[in-house]
Amino acid sequence: MRIGNILHFTEHHRYYIYRDFSIGSMDLKVLQMIYQPMVGAAAASLYQLLYHHIPTDQVGYSQLESQRRLFLSLGLEMNEHGRRSLIDYASRLEAVGLLQTSRLALPHGEDTIFEYELAEPLGPEEFFENQHLTMYLRDKIGKFALISLRQEFVSREPDELAHAQLEKENISIPFYELFSLNTHSVDSELEQALSEVAPSRQTARAIPDSPETAGIQYGEIILRFPRHSVNRPFVERLRGDQKQLARLNYVAYKYNLNVVDLCRLLDEDGIFSRGGELMEEELQLRANQLYRQDRKRGDERERKLAKMAVMQQGDVEEDMPQEHAVQAENWLEVPVQLAGRCDKAQYNMLMRNEPHTRFLARFFPGAVPEWMERVFERIDLNYRLPGAVINVLIHYVLGEKKSQRVSKTFIDAVAGNMLVQQVDTFEKAVSYVREQDNVEERRKHTDTRAAAPRASTQRTRGSRKPSMPIVEDVPSGAAPTPEELEAALRLARKLDGKME
Structure with a gap:
């Protein structure tokens, strides 16, 4: 039971019990011989006291009562010491899975009600298959006492059957071969009446608009939040604001944040406005950055561990993996x-x-x-x-x-x-x-076909500059005679100043 302030759990607060099972002789033996050595006699007495708030032949809810009854029935003083003792007894039952405690806030008021939901004790076989419960019981009573205790809950098979090789055949008759139901008529009134009288759980306690949640309570946040922080008054306003707590839990679930990470984000500047409103977009942005940093560090850590494992196994000769053929x-x-x-x-x-x-x-x-x-x-x-x-x-x-x-x-x-x-x-x-x-070849082919019309269009449009005629070296007339060629050479030498 997590109680931050001892004044939030007093003999004046009201409570009620819920259970949906009944205890038989085997359950009583399990409580006395298995659970009581683990939680103590006082906590076991509290469990039975809570159980008998509801008649033994009924299941459902008890009446609302003051916790003064619990203090008086257990012989506890109504002071701080008695409150801490009751919290300790309830916490022991919660730790071994026999109790779940919830705190309900009434609308339009500051009064709170405590709900004690009892759980059925585990059967002997199921209990001894639970490793951490078995190990804790061993630490309490010893190994040999644990072995002897387990044997007390089991009636052994006769030796004649245990050592024989028998063939087992199931000859039981199922329900549908012996009985038949009238499926043509549906009694809606009966179904409605059965649903109304059933001790169903209240759905109002579920957090609205929150399909997934990290399960972080306000008490966990305020317990780890710095006392001298500027945002401390804004965080204290979250008490009783189920919608804001649900949004915080959704962000924590989405980005895999724990209580310490969430408190660190709420302590940063810019998370709350000047009026104390939570800036959800900014919170999600910084939570995303923190998530990416943690993921990057986790990936690097995983690669380093893999490298270390390879280095440690480097000297060990391993079998060659099977070789696969390729068609x-x-x-x-x-x-x-x-x-x-x-x-x-x-x-x-x-x-x-x-x-x-x-x-x-x-x-x-x-x-x-x-x-x-x-x-x-x-x-x-x-x-x-x-x-x-x-x-x-x-x-x-x-x-x-x-x-x-x-x-x-x-x-x-x-x-x-x-x-x-x-x-x-x-x-x-x-x-x-x-x-x-x-896909790449088809893309290239498509681009080539699209470029060809553009090139032809540019050729048909013509150029802005007029096309200049090209002078071709085409001979005209008859070839010069040797005399004419000699005369031309003399004229050239004369012009060059080489005449004698």
């Missing part, structure tokens, strides 16, 4: 980087069976770039893609000689697309790569 219809072309080093069958066998770290190193003459190692390491350890699928992804990115693909963004996008399409085998990965290549 000819699933072969991919050998990339240029590996041409001449292996044929198509060998390349596809390597891609199908080799670890992605070794397969990636084959595409580089030296060391693999560090950023690329980290990208494929994250795909392997965090995305959990199979090794053969990662090798096909390496072929698709590095083996087709397209430089625009060699980027962290492109590799991560293709890996995410494979996850969405559930590409989890080598054959599915090959089909995925071929489909992507076909």
